Amino acid sequence: MLRGQRNSGDRAGCPGYVRSVRGESDRSAEIGTLVDQVIRHYVFPDIAEEICRVLRERLDAGAYRALADEDFAAAVTEDLQSVNGDKHLRLRCSVEPVRPQSDAVLDDHDRRLQEAELAGHGFAKVERLAGNVGLLDVRALFEASVSGAAAGAAMNLVASADVLLIDLRRNGGGDPAMVALLCSYLFDEPTHLNDLYFRSDDSITQYWTHAFVPGAKFGGSKPVYVLTSGETFSGAEELCYNLQQLRRASLVGETTRGGAHPGNRHRITDHLVATVPTGRAINPVSGTNWEGVGVTPDIAVAAEHAFEVAYQRALEHVLTLSAHGARHQVAEQAQQAFAERVLETSRAQDGQRSTNSAINR
Structure with a gap:
């Protein structure tokens, strides 16, 4: 499975236990x-x-000699990724x-279950914004099961909601079944989303939308905006790429x-x-994937501005809808929220012009 999210028990550094420093030749066992x-x-x-040729050469050259575990892991990860840049391949x-x-x-089910329960199952925020715009802030894609x-x-x-925003800017990945x-x-009709090829048995697993889901669907016709950043990774990228x-x-x-290779965790030592x-x-x-290149946004903006840009576009859509009957209040909310954002944009532009003018004096 595409588990790109950072695990609480896996760290580049390990401050929770005594630093382990090996003798000069001990790292040969781990390698x-x-x-x-x-x-x-x-x-x-x-x-x-x-x-593996790179790893053996580095070992023979003494590159890992006397390194503490956290430094050893960082050095080995750099070497693992030096050949083809696979960000899922790491120690x-x-x-x-x-x-x-x-x-x-490794069987991580109990740990993943606890992580999911303590993290709201990955859903940091579910909100209805002014103008009947839905917002999902999804930080992890835990197993669907x-x-x-x-x-x-x-x-x-x-x-x-009339429009949906899915915020994946802080999402490091997860389960393709959750995607x-x-x-x-x-989607309204059965839709082929993605395939995963596995070397172990030379097989391909297909992923389609479900014929039935619990509750109501958002549906296949209303606008959806997905917010991305340079930290959006793995299964979160699959969600972006599919859509x-x-x-x-x-x-x-x-x-x-840019990580499209699902994998498993293997114990090397106790830590x-x-x-x-x-x-x-x-x-x-496309017949391909996003490995090494990432998913290119349709509307390129800095990650910190992605929400405002998407929300403003969502409001523009809402303002094209009927404003009669029960929708009158929604239209008023959308109009007010849109006006506020136009004003904020104007002020920001004025501030930037003032700053540029002061610099050029």
């Missing part, structure tokens, strides 16, 4: 275990060989000890980070965990 996992599982076998520290398991792939009910509740709350579930509320390729949403913000990509995304429309 040996890591090389074995990369050779066996990495989605591109030929590139795996090249990556991280775990604050909590990682117990040995019989299966090479764990957080599907929360996703359904969030989507039900925005189903009657499919959220997309299912945005963009199917012309279902407009992306507003920055080009995303070192490797993530090794085992597959790659294949979009049914």
